[in-house]
Amino acid sequence: MKVMICGSMTFANEMLATKNRLEELGHQVKIPSDTQQIVDGLHDHDDLEGDYRHCIKNNIMKKHFKFVEENDSILVLNHAKNGLNGYIGAASLMEIGLAYHLGKKIFLLNEIPDPKEARWAHEVKIMQPMILKGDLEMVK
Numbered sequence: 001m002k003v004m005i006c007g008s009m010t011f012a013n014e015m016l017a018t019k020n021r022l023e024e025l026g027h028q029v030k031i032p033s034d035t036q037q038i039v040d041g042l043h044d045h046d047d048l049e050g051d052y053r054h055c056i057k058n059n060i061m062k063k064h065f066k067f068v069e070e071n072d073s074i075l076v077l078n079h080a081k082n083g084l085n086g087y088i089g090a091a092s093l094m095e096i097g098l099a100y101h102l103g104k105k106i107f108l109l110n111e112i113p114d115p116k117e118a119r120w121a122h123e124v125k126i127m128q129p130m131i132l133k134g135d136l137e138m139v140k
Contacts (some may be wrong), residue, residue, distance in 0.1 A: 086113045
């Protein structure tokens with residue numbers, strides 16, 4: 001299966017590890033185009049002004065939407081972040097919506113929070129993703 005990994009760029013190291021594991025399982029995997037730059041310390045995604053310029057210059061959102069379109073599925077790495085288990089950020093939420101619209105399979109690595117904790121979880125639940133509970137072998 002062709003899989004696009006999505007998630008907060010805080011999880012760039014985990015994206016690389018997950019890509020390697022999925023490839024071992026026989027999948028073709030795309031990751032966000034600037035993942036390696038972030039891991040290597042060449043791009044600071046937490047510098048919002050610098051990240052804005054980087055994303056505009058490199059057409060990051062359109063590029064990643066194209067990755068969603070070109071793959072069979074997306075896998076969202078929704079680890080804990082900012083005190084919230086199952087965190088999904090705004091860009092990943094947009095990628096989930098696009099995948100849903102395009103009829104792609106949507107996998108979430110972990111459970112999502114209760115919608116009372118994070119209102120966006122209600123919309124994610126409506127799109128009926130498969131929750132892997134950390135088990136990458138369920139990607140099929």
